[in-house]
Amino acid sequence: MRVKDETKRLAIVENTLDIVFEKGIAGIKMSVLAKRVGISPSTLYVYFKTKEDLIHSIATSLLKQMSKNQESALASESTFELKFRAKWINLLNFLLNHEKEVNFIDQWKQSPYFDKKSSKVWEYNKKVKNELFNEGREKEVLKDVNDFIIYAVMSGTAKQIIGLVKQGDLSLDKNSIDLYFSLVWDALKR
Template identity: 40%
Template sequence: MKLKDASKKAAIKSKTIDIVFDKGFAGIKMANLAQMVGVSPSTLYVYYKNKEDLIVSVATDLIHSISQESNNEVKETLPFKLKLKTVWLYWLNFSINKSKEMSFLQQLKQSPYYELVPAETKDAKMQLANSLLDLGKSEGLIKDVDNEVLGAVIASLLTETSKLILSKKLTLTKKDNDLMFSMLWDAIKS
């Protein structure tokens, strides 16, 4: 049995994200991916048993990584509004600076592969958001509606803000960030 090389695994993950960004999940062909990474197809199968395993593994690794990073951004001592703004800015920066990874996650959520991602991974991803929204509701600062409704409002504004920045109608500056966050705040505050 061949040993797994961390740098090869990282290259496979990176190229998979690139392919999904350019062609969607249907664009992943294991033989082509192996060629792009510079390994034989049999070596690729040492890392992943099939395309489904590859996609779910890349998704799981990506979700774990960004969940941990976004959790690390939020300082417990901050008041609620600043915690929310910190998470907002993390995701805005991620959307802009890691657009391929963000595209992968957006496509994943709309695909049958999302159902194959382990429940504990999806739960960990939502834990910070749900606990933060629950805190805001308990403090009477945001609307007392279902977290999925609040999440939809936040995600929609985040997506549209990143589109405005990518199309250069807004910039990733404190002034524009504050403007867009204030619009988000106005939409969800009590």
């Protein structure tokens, strides 16, 4: 595969994310997508077998990226709270900087394109464990609740905050972030 082609593939993916962000997953039209990318509709089929394949490919690849991000080293902070904080802020930033990717996955999970085959990929994603939570519970600084709950508080809060930031109802300056995290921490710390 030549370099030129890989660029084109990326452009297709990028534009798909944009379209989904603007119009929803139901708004993906092959001809419109092609026009945005600047190629012919039939050329799309050189890179992706069908529309379903396009969507499925993007979703799978995004899920891998996201897992990778989550697993990414958590800096070498001194205290647990600082490590946990880094983790949460990492999540917050991810949601902020990858809104299109996150949005794509959210919509995909509820679309007709998400079927049995897809769900396997999704299940896999769910299994990614979190060493950090174990550490916190063992050191008795985190409440003794299961991973799901911890993650629910972390991500639920983060998602809502980002949503409100996007709507212009909240800001994300240093102080605000400190405040937001303090709430999450108060919820989970022992």
